[in-house]
Amino acid sequence: MLNLEGRVAAVFGLANKRSIAWGIAQKLQQAGARLAISYQNERMKAEAQDLIADLPGAEAFQCDVSNDEEIHHVFAQLKERYGKLDVLVHSIGYAPAEELKNDFVQTTRDGFRIAHDVSVYSLIALSRGAAPLMPEGGSIITLTYYGAEKVVPHYNVMGVAKAALEATVRYLAADLGKQNIRVNAISAGPIKTLAARGIGGLSDMLKAHADRAPLHRNTEQLEVGGAAVFLASEMASGITGETIFVDSGYNIMGF
């Protein structure tokens, strides 16, 4: 087991116990990290706080990443509470529901803007907030999906946003490397979370994934958490700007 004792990790994007952020938080906590966990708004507060209360040492913070003041405020709170950060996890993505139902060619200006603002720009803003709290270096991790590379029906503007997110990981890695801050993405296979549940045909997609993947099963939140612990640890000290797949091997198959 990798050891993250003495490390502080801030995880953004907890909605409920199915969230990938929750799988990551649990694994980081088991590895010994102190956790700050952020949820979006008052609507998410009660459920998030109940979960966080069950994770020893973890504390809850609220931040809507579409609001600059809230981002500023959460990093002021993190600085005050912990004095430093070692790990930042960005597990946030959103596009207006219609954008994932209509044909891609119908993508609206507002849908495009919101998807990129919440799912991509937020990584830049959170990284800028975190970097001054990482004077000796750190590890920044975001979550992406295969729809960035290949067309997945209905993923639409989110696929374009994930492509931009993966490019953002490379540009941030190039900037922050001089501060010994590494920036990487984990590309997770499809998982039935809140952000995936409304998707028509999700069950068929999960089944096809399990059929075709080398490991012949779906991806679990805790497996994504394991990769996050690795990327957070010294064992990944030479890895930055990368997208690592945690998808039972699905992406390597040609047919």
Ligand code: NAD
């Ligand atoms: P989730 O719904 O549990 O998490 C998404 C989170 O984004 C929620 O906590 C939500 O509150 C948060 N969020 C949305 N808008 C926000 C805003 N303005 N400010 C702050 N937070 C905001 O679903 P998830 O599947 O755990 O998604 C986490 C990440 O994993 C996303 O980036 C998603 O694209 C990615 N991902 C998911 C899958 C999957 O199949 N579930 C696969 C690969 C990648």
Ligand code: 0WE
């Ligand atoms: O990144 C995601 C989820 C993205 C997402 C989902 C929603 C649903 C509710 C972003 N915004 C919203 N907005 C809502 O209003 N995934 C990787 C999961 C996912 O979403 C899909 C998928 C998969 C897989 C959408 C279409 C097709 C496949």
